[in-house]
Structure formats: C-alpha cells, structure tokens
Amino acid sequence: MHLRFLPLLLALGVMTLPVRADLRAEATESLRRGVAFFTTLNVHGGYGYAATPDNAQRWGESPLGPAEVEVQPPGTPAVGESLLRVWQVTGDDVALAGARAAAAALIRGQNRHGGWDHTIDFSDLTNETVSFDDNQTQAAIGFLLKLNREIDDPALAAAVERSIAMMIATQLPNGGWPHRYPAGGDYHDYATFNDGGINDCVAVMILARRLYPDDGDGGIDRSLRQVARFMMISQLPPPQPGWAQQYNEYLQPAWARTFEPPAVCPAVTVRNLETLIDLWLELGDETLLEPIPDSLRWLRESRLPNGKWARFVEIGTGKALYYDRGRVRVDSVTELHPERRTGYGYETDLSGHLAAVTARFEAALELGRKGLRARENTALAESDERTRARLEVTVRRIIADQEASGAWISREDRFKKVMPRGVRWNGEYEQMDRVRSAVFNRNVALLCDYLELTR
Template sequence: MTFQGRKLLSYCTLFGLMAVFNISTIFAQNNSLSQAERVDLNEKVKASMRKGVAFFQTINTEGGYVYFVTPDLSLKWGEVPLDNQTIEVQPPGTPAVGQSFLRVYKATGDEQALEFAKEAAYALIRGQNINGGWDHTINFNKLDNDKVSFDDNQTQSAVSFLMALDQQLEDSLINAATQRALKMMMHTQLSNGGWPHKYPEQGDYHDYATFNDGGINDCIRVMIEAYQYYPNDEAIEKSLRKAARFMNISQLPPPQPGWAQQYNEFLQPAWARTFEPAAVCPLVTVNNINTLIDLYIVLDKKTILEPIPDALRWLRETRMENGKWARFVELGTGKPLYYDRPRIRVENIEDLHPERRTGYGYQSDLQSRLDKSSLRYEKALKLGSKDLWKSEHHFLSKDQLSLRLEEITGDIMAILEAQEKSGAWISKNDSFKKRMPSGERWNGQYLTMDRISSAVFNENIATLSEYISLSKELDKY
C-alpha cells in the first residue's frame, strides 16, 4: 500500500471522534439549548445509556443476543423463533450489540459497558468454528457447525467487532480469535478476488462470488478496517488489491455495464435461489460504485475508478416509469425480471405471491443513493484520494457541532421518553409475519405483541452516544 494510503488510514485511528457526514445536509430544528440545559441533558443521556446497557445485558444468552425477545423472556426470535441456547450472529444480533456496548464505552468511559462487550466477544469466540468463521447463528448445544457464511454481514460483522474490541483490550483470547478470523477472510477469498456466499464448498450457488446482500462489499469493508488496525500486514494489502481487480473484471460489458448478484466460476452471472435469476442488478451496481471509491481512497490507484462512468450512465438509463429500479434486469433485453418460487417467471410485481412480494425487494428507489454516488465520484476525480478522504473525515467547527446537536435533540428527547424505568426500550404492539408450518407459504397473517428489539437498542445507543461525543467535542471550544 502507498504511504498515502497508510497515512490516511492511520488518521482514523489517531483521531477518535470525527464526523462523517455532509455538512450541507444539517439543518437546525429549533432545539437550541442553553449551556445549563445542555449539561443537564448530557447527564440524563448518560444515565439513560447506563440503564439501557445494564438492562440489555440481562437478556443475553451465554453472553450473546438475538433479534427480539418478549419482556418476560419467554419467546425469542432471530429470523425464526429460537430456543434458549441459540444466539444470532447476523446484525442486529451479537456482534452489533457488542459494538453498541463498545460505543458506549468509547463515548462515556463506562467500564461496565466494556465488560459487556467482552462477554459478547467471548460468546462469538465460543461459536467460532473450525474454519475460523461463523454461520448465521450459534447453538451452544451444537458447536460442530463448520460453515462460514458471508450472507447478510454475518461473519463480516463478527470480524469487525472483534477487531474493534481488540484495539481496546489486552486480551490474548480475543486477539487470537481476531487473528484466526483474519486468516479465514484471506483463505476464503476466491482466486478471482471475490468471496463466496458460504464456505467450504457446497456444490451449488453458495460457492459463487456473491454481491447479493452486500456480501463481497462487506468483506472488502472488513479488510479495509483490518489494514487500518494492522497496517503492516502485507497479506491484507494483497487481499485488497485482489478484491479491487475482481470489482473491475466482474463488471459486465456495455450496453449493460453493471454488476450481477452472483457469478459462477467462469465469471458469468448465475442463478442463486429460484427467484434470483442471472441478471444485471442496479442495487448491486450502486453498492459497487461506492466500494470502488473506498478502495481508491485506500489503494490510491486511479484505475480503480474506471468502471464507474459507464455504471452511472447505465443506472440512469434503467430507471422505470414509476421512478424505481428493478432488482433484476434481464441480460440483453433490459426488461425487469420477476421470478416467484419455484422459478416461475411473472410479468409484473403484482403477479407475485404475497410471500415473495412482501418478503423480497424486487423494486427499490435508488435515486438518492445514485445522486450521492455520482457526487462522490466527481469529488474523487477532482480531489484525489487523499483530499477526498479529508473531505469525508474532518473535525467540525463549533457552529457545525452546535447545529448537529440541535438536529438530534428531538430524537434524544424521544428516546429518553420511550425508555422504561427498567432501562428497556419496548416496541409496543409490534407487528410481524406469522410463522407458517414447514412447507407452507405465508398466508398474509400477522401477529402483534410487545417485544424488545436489538435493532431499536442499537439505534438508540448510537444516537445517544453521538450526542455525548459531539457534546464533548463542543466543550473543547
């Protein structure tokens, strides 16, 4: 890696709190507080964080977490109902909750939060399999699962959390598990530079290089984080260069210069599940544009940006009349593709079974993301990798800090008001799809009950932590 790339990444480590958002999007919301009011609110926020963290730790399973529990802890869910010996690896489960605990520690110095983060890490380490990674869940009664899943940020989120915690602790167990996980990331990288959906080989689409659900993108993000934390590891740099090459060679040729969700061993777009055809995917293409820019910032190699202009043009051309983009665009014809189970093609999204129509993103509005990606690319060309990084990672002025605090004060008040005396945030009358018997498709029925959500906890902790961190920065002026 170039000296510039190393230097840019080292700034992240040295500079603790840095704002990573576009100042032009910040608008005051008439929530300006006096100094005394802000001090009082800070104390309330810290107390809320302590209560929230202390409560949430009480609903753990062997140090790990699921997606939802009922307030009496009698029922637990991940993507499906879970027993009392199973935790979730996929966000918003164990690694994401662990990151929330770590975020509280960094913002407030709360040693108890750091200890809870350590407990979450130990739960993950118990479930780290023989190949050094993780599947979707960990069942503590059955720890012989050897699958490594890169679907939905599963293994990637675990590696990311362990690396972040490894920077805060002198813990030989956590360090050893982190190094095992990093070796796994490089070992599982395909010879073409991508990553499979799952490892070891399954003999089906799980073996394909997979962008779907951000698989390869999250792997690249983890390797960028790894080089930030361990900048002298040449193997990590080599992995990033292989990944950058894969991003380039996997782009499809004009007139459809986007990317597919998955590629077979011949680097051809390939089928995955029966409703996921070989096609060009606008959502994947937007994601890949930003991953290419991330790699450019790190590797400082301008050729990495070369696929982007054609991809941007193609995205603008494929917007449908309803203002959205199809998830799948047919190779050759450019028509939207809609497939139902079991591999039945239909003409319109309305013709899909409700189970698929409401359970999979066949269409999405990408306009905002496309505009931001286009602007980011233009800035990359204008500024170069070093100055682009500086423009995206910079300290805020006093006025900018005040504006951001004003912007989120309303959210802070709502979070504090919603918190129970116990410290819990309970989602009242939470509605979710009824689980059907095996072999039956969802019939449109929903269940409603009060539930405690890991996602809500993570979101609230992120907002509260941001408020404290920004306040600390403002106090320096």
C-alpha cells in the same frame, strides 16, 4: 467518528454548538440505564434480533432456541459494537463487560475454519459453515477487531488472527468471496455480491489493513488488490455496465435460488460503486474510478416509470425480471406470491443511494484521496441553531421513549407469522411488545453521537 445516522443534519467542519449540560447528563443516564437493561437479555453473552421484555421469547430470522443467538446484524456483533461505543464515550464499565461477553460468545462459536454461520447454538457447536451472507462472518470479525484494539485479551487476539487467516484462505481464485464456505457444489460456491457479501468482505479487510498495517506476509494488502481486480473484471459490458448478484467460476452471471436469475442488478451496482471508491481511497489505484461514470449513467437510465428500480434487469433487453420460486416468471410484482412480493424487494427506491454515491464520486474527483479522506474522517461537526434543535429533539424523544426499567420497547411490534416447516408464508403477521436489537443499536448510536458532538 462516523455519524451514521446524521448525514443530512451535520456538515463537516469545527464544532461551535454550546454544550447543554442538562441534556448531556440525561443522555448519559439514558445510555447507562439502556445498557443495564439490555444486557440482561443476553444468552451466553450473545443476542438475537428481538425478545419479549422478560426474555421468555426470542427471535432472530426465526424463533431462537434457548441456547441460540444471532451473528447476523442487528444481533451479537452489532450489539457488541454498540456496547463498546458506550464504554468509549461514557466509560460505563457495564457496557465494557457486555462487549467483552458478546466477544466471548463469538469466540466460543467460532468454528474450526475461523468463521461463523448466521447463528450460534451453544447446545451444539458442531456447525462448520462459514457464511458471508448478510454481513454475518464479516460483522463478527469487525467487532472483534475493534475490541481487540481496546483491550488486552489473548483469546480475543487469537480469534482475530484466525478470522483474518480465514478471510484470506476462503477468497476465491478470481478474487471474490463465496456465499458460503466450504464449497458444496452449488450456487453458494459462487462469488456473491447479493446482500452485500463481497462488499462487506472488502470493508472488514480494509478495517484489518488499517488496524494491522503490517500483517507479516502482506496477505491483507494482496487480498484487497485481488478483490479490486475482481470488481473491475466482473463489471458487465456496455450498454449495461453494472454488476450481477453472483458469478460462476467462468465469470458469468448465474442462477442462485430459483427466484434469483442471472441479471444486471441496480442495487448491487450502487453498492459496488461505493466499494470501488473505498478501495481507491485505501489502495490509491486510479483505475478503480474508471468504471463509475458509465455505471452511473446506466443507473439513471434504468429507472422504472414508477420511480423505482427493478432488482433484476434482463441482460440484453433491459426489461425488469420477476421470478417466483421454481423459476416461475411473472410480468409484475403484483403477480408474485406474498412471500416474494413483501419479503424480497423486487422494486426499490435507490434515488437516495444513487445521489449519495454520485456526490461522493464527484468529491473524489474534486478533492483527491487526501481531501476526501480528511472530509470523511473528520471527527467534529459544524452546525447551526436549527440543526442543534433537531438533534436535541431526537435525543429528547429517545429519552422520553425509554421505560423506567431502561428498556426501549416496541409496542405491538408487527412481524411475520411463523409458518410450519415446508409451508410458505401466507401474508399474516403477529403483534407483540418486543425489545428490538435494531432499536437499541440505533438509539445508542444517536445518543453517543450527541455526546461526542457536544463534548
């Protein structure tokens, strides 16, 4: 079990906490009611990011049509995984039915290439785009893989096979994956790390390799070795041994959108170090750890005076780069249009991520593959009274925040005002009571963690 939301609370070891039967019963009932309500918000089995409690208005990255659902997390695949986990932990048949319905929605929306765009519109299923942006296609495959391991469904098995074949077919000759497929003759064709594109591709192929260790012709293994090589050769040279957001066919950092210049990118670099460790754990190639020390040094040295890291660092000079639409370069975040200043993360605090990947790398050197795998895959946790108290406070808060209907409602939820087509966002927000998929997914994960930890 991977305790995604409790890494600072729990140390690996043997579970010694006394079971609180009353709170376990309340947590189980909370999950049952939460699932019973949330599944009423489905459209053809799928979900968006948010909806009004009566499901009359629905949103993804923008307002959704009446027959439209989101593939991008925290939408349909992420909700499907939450429902699957509830069934695995509690045996709730409503949760399993919801997970199967979410899978059916994805299968129906799977295009002829075997992948997905960021939304599915059930009134028009002609979309042929495979998007690797923002964990869209990858999240869909990951959920279907996990459900396919649990149930016998020929349509599900066939969709999984098609999706893995698609992952192999869309991999670029250099070993990376593009932003989108099929090729369109623009930056979407480039090998893209931005928003975790290639990283999420690696993660889903590792999952496929573990669930399907013999894929016939060794295509999954070969694909992972190809992307491992790409990550090694795409690292930029000293004194800036990081990675760019995207690379053209000549392995050069390249422009994407007009505010995304070719540059060294600290956030991309941190994610890539995690992925290199993942690939090392999976493939056993010791050379995959070799780029990490130089990159860690560069990351520490490239921190801005305000304690954050620039999204883009100019190649050669090391200066922070800030671009608005139209390739308009400015000198600071404050000079950017509100659309860019608040919606893109030109400066971010990577200190926590940097500390985590540094600790993981040091553990890799100390423990080796077997030891690190054992530590990261341990299903139980050791804790003390203080940690138990924190866990119980969190669970009780989740239960207290739940409505009688079973909904977790974000009161006066604040979100960007939708502008007319062609008009840039002007900095205005709207507020409305909404039920958010991200909140549902988070609460489900925490409640399931608690039930598993106190079993």
